[in-house]
Amino acid sequence: METTIYYFTGTGNSLAVARGLCEHLGDCRAVPIASLPDELGPVRPAAERVGIVSPVYFSGLPSIVAEVAASLDLSGAQYVFAACTFGGSGAAPSLRQLDRVLQEGAGRRGLDAGFAVRMPGNYIRLYDRLGDRALERTLASAARRVAAIAEAVDRGERTMPRFSPAGSLFHRLYYPRFIARVHRADEEFTVDDRCTRCGTCEKVCPVGNVRLEDGRPTWLHRCEQCMACIQVCPTGAIQAGPKTAARRRYRHPEVTVEALADRDSG
Ligand SMILES: Cc1cc2nc3c(=O)[nH]c(=O)nc-3n(C[C@H](O)[C@H](O)[C@H](O)COP(=O)(O)O)c2cc1C
Numbered sequence: 001m002e003t004t005i006y007y008f009t010g011t012g013n014s015l016a017v018a019r020g021l022c023e024h025l026g027d028c029r030a031v032p033i034a035s036l037p038d039e040l041g042p043v044r045p046a047a048e049r050v051g052i053v054s055p056v057y058f059s060g061l062p063s064i065v066a067e068v069a070a071s072l073d074l075s076g077a078q079y080v081f082a083a084c085t086f087g088g089s090g091a092a093p094s095l096r097q098l099d100r101v102l103q104e105g106a107g108r109r110g111l112d113a114g115f116a117v118r119m120p121g122n123y124i125r126l127y128d129r130l131g132d133r134a135l136e137r138t139l140a141s142a143a144r145r146v147a148a149i150a151e152a153v154d155r156g157e158r159t160m161p162r163f164s165p166a167g168s169l170f171h172r173l174y175y176p177r178f179i180a181r182v183h184r185a186d187e188e189f190t191v192d193d194r195c196t197r198c199g200t201c202e203k204v205c206p207v208g209n210v211r212l213e214d215g216r217p218t219w220l221h222r223c224e225q226c227m228a229c230i231q232v233c234p235t236g237a238i239q240a241g242p243k244t245a246a247r248r249r250y251r252h253p254e255v256t257v258e259a260l261a262d263r264d265s266g
Pocket of ligand 1: 008009010011012013014015054055056057058059060085086087088089090119120121122123225226227
């Protein structure tokens with residue numbers, strides 16, 4: 001069965017999941033959500049099976065994922081699934097939000113299944129990267145989880161994670177505040193004198209929010225808060241407030257800078 005997987009990623013976790021699912025499923029294309037046209041009329045994928053892979057942000061969806069999902073018309077698909085990658089708190093509220101957005105959106109067609117994949121957390125504004133051993137363990141267990149999800153998808157399993165009262169409360173308390181400020185939260189981003197003017201930040205930003213001026217990044221206030229510019233800068237020169245300078249950077253080890261920069265094929 002032909003499958004199209006739409007994904008959004010900042011630091012590669014969700015891309016690694018989209019790719020892993022594609023490898024297991026066969027006849028599958030991974031398409032970056034950010035490559036879909038800005039002026040969205042309904043997008044109607046031709047594939048019989050459609051997946052959406054996204055990180056969890058404040059127990060909800062990245063703003064761009066919610067927007068694009070609303071314009072996806074999946075009414076012609078035989079099977080629709082999603083996988084949300086998360087660092088610690090779980091993915092049930094994000095998957096439920098996605099299901100709701102799809103049901104109310106262009107195709108009035110929700111999810112048949114939603115899956116959660118624990119991955120290394122990348123929200124450097126709040127915490128440091130996992131230590132090496134924990135990182136390795138988390139990635140190995142995520143790879144096993146992806147294989148199990150692919151099998152469930154192949155079986156056409158219908159499942160959603162159980163409602164989580166704590167996750168849902170967190171979503172209601174924090175997600176609206178996050179979304180209200182998300183695009184302008186880059187006002188806190190700064191670049192220090194370790195910047196070598198390499199331009200990596202501009203390349204890896206999935207939404208074209210970085211403009212180089214004299215080789216150094218400036219931000220255009222349509223930020224998704226994906227952390228790619230901060231995490232992937234090879235010298236750690238980009239900061240968000242006073243705490244990030246001392247924290248280690250994270251990018252999924254199997255996802256190259258070039259793959260993050262590729263907005264066409266994934
Ligand atoms: C702005 C932001 C908010 C986040 N909020 C949550 C959260 O509420 N719960 C959670 O478990 N992980 C959270 N995370 C961690 C990411 O969901 C996780 O690391 C994800 O796998 C990153 O995917 P990516 O590498 O594809 O960008 C957050 C990350 C960012 C950048």
